[in-house]
Amino acid sequence: MKANPPIDRLRALWKEAFGDTDALLDKFFRVAFSFDRSRCVRDGEEIAAALYWFDCDLKGRKLAYVYAVATLKSHRGQGLAQKLIHETHEILREQGYAGVILVPAGEKLFTFYKKLGYEVATTCSRLTYQAGDSPVAIQKISPAEYARLLPAFLPEGGVVPGEGMLRFLDGYCQFYAGADFLMICEETKNGLTAQEFLGNIQAVPGILKALDFAEGHFHTPGKDRDFAMWLPLEADCPKPGWFGPALD
Secondary structure, three states, X not given: OOOOOOHHHHHHHHHHHHOOOHHHHHHHHHHHOOHHXXXXXXXXXXXXXXXEEEEEEEOOEEEEEEEEEEEOHHHOOOOHHHHHHHHHHHHHHHOOOOEEEEOOOXXXXXXXXXXXXXXXXXXXXXXXXXXXOOOOOOEEEOXXXXXXXXXXXXXXXXXEEOHHHHHHHEOOEEEEEEOOEEEEEEEEOOEEEEEEEEEOHHHHHHHHHHHXXXXXXXXXXXXXXXXXXXXXXXXXOOOOOEOOOOOO
């Protein structure tokens, strides 16, 4: 049995590929990482390629949300990511996952994943709003409360993120609820960005006013752009209709 890969090597690959801060990586490897939900390709002492997944639910079926697929710059062009993804599919099948969902980071990656059998499953709109004159009632909630309320707001075929994913988002994202909306958002000095907004979009100007932001950007159900791709691992796996707070 192979020893688990060194965390420092996994961190180095992630940072080279995505440029994320040490603070974010600290949080990921402290609260969300599991050796059981990750795979890598080794080249001697190097971690040449790696990927991770979170558990999600679709109509009572277990999906794997695969993310942070990366290859060291020095090892690109060798087909390592493709090999790793194929091997991961087989492992996920053995573990009873009904399908895989992922979010390509750019147009070239949509093409790459199509060649691996994936198809576009969900679309979205990304809308920009300005603050209105009157605030709406809004309250900050816990990830657990968000998960409890979520089914009532999800579109048909909506994917429910698992506890691990919500735990990772908690801390650098905030969870909010109102009478007719739910939202996961990141608040920075440059404005508010909602990774998932569900419910009454007309409430957004009032939300911005209540949270004291002049402008906000909202990821919400719509047909403006392709978003998540999907690969069934079981023949009767339903196709997702919505996927929200992706780590894209």
